[in-house]
Amino acid sequence: MATPSEMILTAGPSITEHEIAYVTDAVTHGWNREWNGYLKRFEAAFAAYIGVRHAFATSSCTGAMHMALKALGIGPGDEVIVPETTWIATAASVTYVGATPVLCDVAEGSWCLDPAAFEAMITERTKAVMPVHLYGHPAAMPQIVEIARRHGLFVIEDAAPAVGAEVAGRRAGSFGDLAAFSFQGAKVMVTGEGGMLVTNSDDLAERLTRIGDQGRDPKKPLWNTEIGLKYKMSNIQAALGLAQLERIEILVERKREINARYAANLGDLNSIAVSGELPGCRSIHWMSSIEVKGADAARRDAIMAALRTRNVDSRPVFYPLSSMPPFERRAENPVAYRIGHSAINLPSGHNLTDDQIDHVSESVRAVLG
Ligand SMILES: Cc1ncc(COP(=O)(O)O)c(C=O)c1O
Structure with missing residues (x-):
């Protein structure tokens, strides 16, 4: 084949009439009483697809990881083990809560967190581990979760590039206390920018509802009980996300x-x-x-x-x-x-x-x- 006239790029999404129809509907009708119709459907469908109880749509995976660390109460003086090979967002989110990322080697074959190297790096300051499903290959979650539980550590999966990946018959994102996904424009499914934070824990879901809404009291209008965060996804992006998830x-x-x-x-x-x-x-x-x-x-x-x-x-x-x-x-x-x-x-x-x-x-x- 002759050299093509244009650069062949590393990424690019698949957008069909299905996505265009949902986004057109959201931008036309998704306001006022209908402001979150697609958000609710997207979150419910995503949770069901991953096999977890709760999902929160966010403006990025980075924001979702920040929310996760804050919900777990991780902060200054704490260490979080993160793989060396990942996008900076995994380690950066640890610094956002004042904790220290400790960088650990990855395994041959998967390029994801090496369970033995992870266990060797645990100290009395370690509070959590953040395995990354790098480039869509799942990390060794059964071993990582087993080690984390033995040492009393939280597990936050960085599943940014891994919607649909599976290990030991379960979807990536269903193993940890929390997991974060990315729908940034180069990912397997896109919302332009965007992410999703998922958990099986009802308690963490309740914490996240408040943290993710600027610390607002759900029962008292415009009353804030703490400093929270705001990484919300828009209904228009959720329409695009739902259409992508259906494909x-x-x-x-x-x-x-x-x-x-x-x-x-x-x-x-x-x-x-x-x-x-x-x-x-x-x-x-x-x-x-x-x-x-x-x-x-x-x-x-x-x-x-x-x-x-x-x-x-x-x-x-x-x-x-x-x-x-x-x-x-x-x-x-x-x-x-x-x-x-x-x-x-x-x-x-x-x-x-x-x-x-x-x-x-x-x-x-x-x-x-
Ligand atoms: C492994 C990994 N973690 C986190 C992110 C960050 O995702 P986002 O841009 O949605 O914050 C990415 C994005 O490329 C990634 O590859």
Whole structure:
């Protein structure tokens, strides 16, 4: 295939007449008495899909994680264990409540929190752990929850990119005390910006109802009993979210097909490893990725630059958080440091055609020589 005339981007949503109809209805009628009709439907349908009792639609996953940490009473002097390899939002939310993120290595194969490394980093200050379902691959939740319970720690899942991922027969987001999802415009389902905080606990749900509404007393109009937060989603975004959720199986399947096509096209190359799936896991492959074996950051960046000359965009896998100025390095975390130098996210959006996947694959092959 000849080089396409436009850059093949790493992400892009799938928007149909179904989404347009719901958003048009919400923007036309969703005011006054109808102000939260789509919000209620979206929250109820999302909770049912994940398999939890309560869901709160938010303006971002970052905001949802901030709410979660505040609801659990985590604050100054507390430590929260977070994987090295994640978007900054996971660790940043810990700092919003004055606590300290402690950065832990990730596991081979999933690039998600390594349960053994997590257990080794627990101190008397540790209050919670935040496993991340990185790029849509589920973290080892049964082991992580078992370790957390033994040490009396809360579990907050950062399920930002993992709507529909499963491990041990259960959906990501149904294991922790709380879990947060993202619907930012590059995710598997989108609301522009947006998120969802879910929990099975009626007590936490009651706390979140108040915290999420600026500390307002639900029984006394405009009376605030504490300082809360405001990360609410709008009804218009909820209309888009509900329509996307009603198509979630199609959206997830396409992500899995994209990954399978990359694996079929590139699986014979010994110099790279294509992102896969560990036993007992269903990854949604939000971002298909390759690790260039033995590459340092300079070679990884050169490969990405060469791909760009063929109109193939890509992203570096997240830098280890502790390699960046805001964070402290407490452990070596060799897997996170290796993939943070050598791995790349390939174009994985819903707008990709099979021909484009094949062009990306041919380009990877050519660039690697
Ligand atoms: C692992 C992870 N956590 C958190 C977030 C933050 O989500 P949001 O932008 O909705 O706050 C993202 C977004 O890319 C993410 O990938």
